[in-house]
Amino acid sequence: MALHSTPSQLISLVEILLIVATAATAVSAIAKPGCNDTCGDVKIPYPFGTTSDCYFNEDFFINCSYLFNPPKPFLWHSNIDVSSIGTNGSLEVLFDVTSDCYDVKGKPDYVKSITWSYLYISKFNVSNTENKFTVIGCDSYGYIKGSIGDQIYITGCMSFCENETSVYSGSCTGNGCCQIDIPKGLTQINVSAYSFNNHLSVWEFNPCTYAFAAKKNQFTFSRGNLRNLTQNQFPLVLDWTIPINETCEEANNTSCYACKENSEHYEREDYTGYLCRCNNGYEGNPYLSNGCQDIDECLNSNNCTHTCINTEGSYTCKCDEGFHGDGRKDGDGCIPDTNQFPLIKVALGVGISLVVLLLSSAWLYLVLKKRKLMKLKEKFFRQNGGILLEVELSKRGGSYQTAKIFTAEELQKASDNYEESRIIGQGGFGTVYKGFLSDGSPVAIKKSKIIDKNQTEQFVNEVLVLSQINHRNVVRLLGCCLETEVPLLVYEFVNNGTLFEHIHNKDKTPTISWETRLRIATETAGVLSYLHSATATPIIHRDVKSTNILLDHNFTTKVSDFGTSKLVPTDETQLSTVVQGTLGYLDPEYLHTSQLTEKSDVYSFGVVLVELLTGKKALWFEKLEGQKSLVTYFLTSLKQGYLFEIFENRILKDGNEEQLKEVAQLAKTCLNVKGEERPTMREVAMELDGLRKMHKHSWVNAQLNQEETEHLLHDNSNVHNCGDGSSITMGYDSLKDHALVVLDDGR
Structure with missing residues (x-):
């Protein structure tokens, strides 16, 4: 009996799987046939669409701009950035945070201030059930203005506090933060932020007032927001309906009725229009023909x-x-x-007993296997510094889960089982392989060669450092793997090799001009300046060299290898550490005193500058005794007036003589033996950026007097146009009620 029933059972199973697959395909459709259902990372369900054949009417036009990578969707022909669209009558857009900032003397800080932000959406409404209006500050108040039909609506809230310790995180009831509901029916919204007394009494911990309208649960107030609100945009929920002039019943009889097969319409309270939903027992997009598919209960x-x-x-x-x-x-x-009861009872008893026995055995096997696997993974987790990583990140309020956690199988497959031909270099504590993820995107996989405590600490240190960094010229950490015998880090793949190769490899040297070298130096200096002064906790790279500067196909700089970097507590200017670095680039003061400072990176960067000028390696042992050190060779040549004789021929051909002298002098100051006599990386970055701009815009008349310059820079207007439909007001009266400015489809 069993032998005859098996083929028919297999056929039935195949049929069921085909039916399920077909149904799943139908349900997954969200756009009209032949239409794009995404724009970048945002799904575009019908009745919305990106072309006239793909949307219900012009109210639902989504302008997918390919000027961005990935593409960005905008509402209609405006600059309203769409972040999410639902078929349930909701749509999310990004709305700017308004700020009102002052310096310690109570004077307006126009650089940080964004005096007001607005949104005009005549076709949709701002949701009063899904959004809140919030004001943050201890000397603060804010307004929200808008239109409800032909009426102007204005409301606001105030926020006070005497000191920082009196403010409680998570509470938004007026003490450091206030929050109110948004009224029904707003088709236009204008948010502004103000201060009662220019934050004079609270400036030390609260220099700004922030005001914004945002989706509920997208913002949770914390005491740290008083010092700085890092997020400059929040999602705002808009309500939409299918517009009609008739009632729903009358619309059902017209050809423009939006609800398709197996769906029904329903009205939203206080809205002139209707929405569609699938009937009970169906799911999918009710606005598409055959969009509502049967649910297989x-x-x-x-x-x-x-x-x-x-x-x-x-x-x-x-x-x-x-x-x-x-x-x-x-x-x-x-x-x-x-x-049949007695026979069935016996059969059921035997069958249930067998099933219980089989299930118990299988369960016991799986439990033992899972326990063994968990113990092995826990062992590797501890061995790879997982506990140390959790402790250190908890001190800094971070989490390693912000990056993707890759499985061992994923990375083994991506690197072709760590094939030797995939090796692209040596990292700070291991080998770097080129790999390809399942979606085809290339990555760099960093794998430890051996397991020891020192390399575990370097692995943890690199994750900690990279979790503090968000810079376009730093190699981005995509994730890590802790469940393998050795720790693994996964980075974005930079496809054009290292700066060292382009300077010293004879096959590549002709391709890199002086203008490109100066830009690489400027971008590298910008990264180090950012690490020293712009991150939450200052970072000293400690191994700046040309092999740690990667280049992409556009020769854009990507600084890498943070395995030996150090996070510097804000109350310390130097650290006593075991000396680490690369000979030829190592700060002599750090080498002799073991006192690590930000100026140690400045020295190493000075060596890179000399490499770019001369095309010579930091150390080369085949030369005469006085020429083995590039720094000594450079400084001696500079002192004796032989500077242009040591420059690389390509540099002399491409470079401006005065500009080359300026860069050489800058390198000299970076290479001062005493760290206190070296400039900061911020000063170096500004100097290089200035040299680039001077070279790029040589037509600028340097003799423009100060009065003319100020006249050109400070016109009679007090409004600066940002170029994206928004503007920053350079002067205002914080207590004067401003007239509402309506700009068509702008923000």
């Missing part, structure tokens, strides 16, 4: 005790052979037939 939890039979829009229950009844849990269920 038999694949999910249902009310049947024995057999479930799916029907269009519903299901029925059936009892197995030898039973009778309605087969429903909430009904009679399935009752055994009287004449």
